[in-house]
Amino acid sequence: MTHEVAAASQPFVMDTTFWTATTIFLISYVVIISEKVHKTVVALFAASLMLVLKILSQYEAFHVEELGVDWNVIFLLIGMMIIINLMRPTGFFEYIAIKSAKAGKGDPMRIMIIFAVVTAVLSALLDNVTTVLLLAPVTLLIADALEVDPIPFLIVEAIASNIGGTATLIGDPPNIMIASKAKLNFMDFIYNLTPIVIVLMVVLLLVIKLVFGRKLKTREELKQRIMQMNEKEAIKDPLMLKKSLFVLGLVLVGFVFHGTLELQPATVALFGAGLLLLLSGTHEPHHVLAEVEWPTIFFFIGLFILVGGVVKVGLIKWMSLKMLALTQGNLLATSMIVMWFSAIASAIVDNIPYVATMNPLIIDMAKQMWPQETGLALLRHPDLMPIWWSLALGACLGGNGSPIGASANVIVVGMAEKAGQKISFMRFVAYGFPIMLLTVFISMIYVWLRYYVLNF
Amino acid sequence: MKAKDIMEPVKETLTPETTLKEAVNSMRVARRGDGRVGVKGMIVLDNGKLAGIISIKDILKAIIPSYMTLTELGEFTWDGMLEQMAKKVADRKVEEIMTRNVITVSEDAPLMECADLVVKHGLHRLPVLDRDKKVVGMVYIRDLYQAIVQALFEKGGKR
Numbered sequence: 001m002t003h004e005v006a007a008a009s010q011p012f013v014m015d016t017t018f019w020t021a022t023t024i025f026l027i028s029y030v031v032i033i034s035e036k037v038h039k040t041v042v043a044l045f046a047a048s049l050m051l052v053l054k055i056l057s058q059y060e061a062f063h064v065e066e067l068g069v070d071w072n073v074i075f076l077l078i079g080m081m082i083i084i085n086l087m088r089p090t091g092f093f094e095y096i097a098i099k100s101a102k103a104g105k106g107d108p109m110r111i112m113i114i115f116a117v118v119t120a121v122l123s124a125l126l127d128n129v130t131t132v133l134l135l136a137p138v139t140l141l142i143a144d145a146l147e148v149d150p151i152p153f154l155i156v157e158a159i160a161s162n163i164g165g166t167a168t169l170i171g172d173p174p175n176i177m178i179a180s181k182a183k184l185n186f187m188d189f190i191y192n193l194t195p196i197v198i199v200l201m202v203v204l205l206l207v208i209k210l211v212f213g214r215k216l217k218t219r220e221e222l223k224q225r226i227m228q229m230n231e232k233e234a235i236k237d238p239l240m241l242k243k244s245l246f247v248l249g250l251v252l253v254g255f256v257f258h259g260t261l262e263l264q265p266a267t268v269a270l271f272g273a274g275l276l277l278l279l280s281g282t283h284e285p286h287h288v289l290a291e292v293e294w295p296t297i298f299f300f301i302g303l304f305i306l307v308g309g310v311v312k313v314g315l316i317k318w319m320s321l322k323m324l325a326l327t328q329g330n331l332l333a334t335s336m337i338v339m340w341f342s343a344i345a346s347a348i349v350d351n352i353p354y355v356a357t358m359n360p361l362i363i364d365m366a367k368q369m370w371p372q373e374t375g376l377a378l379l380r381h382p383d384l385m386p387i388w389w390s391l392a393l394g395a396c397l398g399g400n401g402s403p404i405g406a407s408a409n410v411i412v413v414g415m416a417e418k419a420g421q422k423i424s425f426m427r428f429v430a431y432g433f434p435i436m437l438l439t440v441f442i443s444m445i446y447v448w449l450r451y452y453v454l455n456f
Numbered sequence: 457m458k459a460k461d462i463m464e465p466v467k468e469t470l471t472p473e474t475t476l477k478e479a480v481n482s483m484r485v486a487r488r489g490d491g492r493v494g495v496k497g498m499i500v501l502d503n504g505k506l507a508g509i510i511s512i513k514d515i516l517k518a519i520i521p522s523y524m525t526l527t528e529l530g531e532f533t534w535d536g537m538l539e540q541m542a543k544k545v546a547d548r549k550v551e552e553i554m555t556r557n558v559i560t561v562s563e564d565a566p567l568m569e570c571a572d573l574v575v576k577h578g579l580h581r582l583p584v585l586d587r588d589k590k591v592v593g594m595v596y597i598r599d600l601y602q603a604i605v606q607a608l609f610e611k612g613g614k615r
Contacts, residue, residue, distance in 0.1 A: 137523035225534040233531040
């Protein structure tokens with residue numbers, strides 16, 4: 001099936017505005033990648049340029065969905081961050097981690113496997129950064145108790161977090177962004193991504209077993225150090241823990257039914273945040289709100305406006321035409337290219353700006369392939385769905401390719417360094433890159449088989 | 457009285473390249489005052505210039521793993537952990553663990569200034585610098601207290 005680029009005749013002009021916007025866009029991406037200036041600063045300044053130079057009007061930036069800030073993404077992130085910030089001091093995550101180590105009977109191999117699974121599940125339900133931020137300290141403690149090298153444990157956790165995060169709408173920022181743009185709901189992700197993520201996790205565990213097999217050993221008396229720990233001591237505030245778990249449970253149920261209830265994911269998250277704030281009985285919400293990761297939130301805001309600028313001037317459309325010319329409208333080829341390109345790109349650069357750019361590009365491509373369709377019929381065109389899933393799988397799994405590929409990796413490397421255990425760039429790559437190739441390869445087979453051969 | 461009137465001479469110092477183990481040993485054998493008081497903190501000199509100060513608290517901080525300061529994991533430690541961690545960090549350099557922003561006083565600083573600094577910053581010792589910023593002595597919290605004892609019970613203290 002070829003869609004000859006009839007839509008290419010639609011005019012857009014490569015005038016001064018076009019080149020100004022393109023230059024701002026390219027320079028800011030280069031500076032973000034170079035890490036010479038903090039990415040949030042770059043994104044906010046570039047976004048303000050788009051407005052000052054009138055490439056984008058303020059109205060478009062704040063209120064037009066296709067061109068400006070995606071408030072659904074912003075408030076979903078803020079809502080979840082507030083819930084986690086209220087939940088963190090209860091000691092729940094330390095409890096889970098110590099309990100897991102004891103479930104592994106102090107055996108390093110078993111602990112690594114249990115931690116990988118726990119990390120993946122928590123990453124699917126919360127964000128990856130929070131998960132590794134909470135589990136890595138306990139991991140370092142347990143490695144010291146067992147007198148084993150903590151680095152393999154930490155790298156495995158980062159990898160499991162990136163794989164687990166792929167499973168759900170709320171698991172990883174790329175998924176949140178794709179869901180909002182493509183109007184996909186929580187259950188779409190459960191049906192389409194969770195099955196393959198389970199397969200990938202099984203593969204990861206087999207690889208762990210194969211690689212570390214009998215290498216990970218400790219002495220009997222050291223295991224006792226773990227077994228003597230009483231995980232109940234981790235719980236600092238049992239009443240608040242009960243409230244948090246109730247609200248988190250309610251929020252998850254809300255996500256499962258948000259499509260049916262016609263509630264946006266951000267609404268569900270904000271409701272959870274509001275309810276838990278109320279139940280916590282706090283008179284001083286200042287620090288809970290201050291601990292929201294504002295740099296990340298403002299990075300998103302800046303990025304949306306920045307990308308909105310190049311969408312408006314037509315750069316993204318031009319790119320989508322190039323992409324169509326490359327694939328000749330072949331959908332399978334498009335899926336595969338999107339997946340592999342996303343994986344490689346996400347291993348090298350932050351996957352958030354990448355997905356922010358790809359989302360409108362894919363929508364533009366869809367407009368040209370199915371010019372008669374609009375709205376939901378276009379965004380959720382059956383032939384477009386596998387491309388969205390390919391983007392999600394590539395962008396999330398690609399993060400495993402290098403220590404800078406995903407936020408979870410950056411956290412783990414930073415924490416290890418603070419603990420005097422430096423993880424070199426190449427040491428991470430030695431674990432992460434082969435896993436990335438393997439998981440993306442399996443995902444490629446999955447997408448091909450499920451959507452292009454079996455068609456379900 | 458001024459800082460220079462109550463300060464004690466500094467006999468032993470460390471260099472930034474000294475290892476933690478060597479530093480602990482220096483502190484173990486060093487004596488001050490009349491020779492019976494042990495040393496619980498030493499200054500670190502880099503080519504004669506004050507580079508930092510290290511106290512037993514800095515050493516404890518270096519031994520506590522960073523992951524414990526990040527989270528509430530105090531309950532999940534084990535018998536022997538402190539000793540194990542001490543051996544683990546024994547070869548770290550003094551410059552990695554010393555306090556770099558040293559609070560100092562000049563020779564002519566009044567005792568009240570010294571007392572104020574000690575209380576405000578929770579210190580036990582204040583290096584005393586001359587005009588060329590060279591360390592010429594150390595004022596200890598004990599010596600400041602001694603000045604109070606004198607004021608109340610010896611010379612002017614008698615009513």
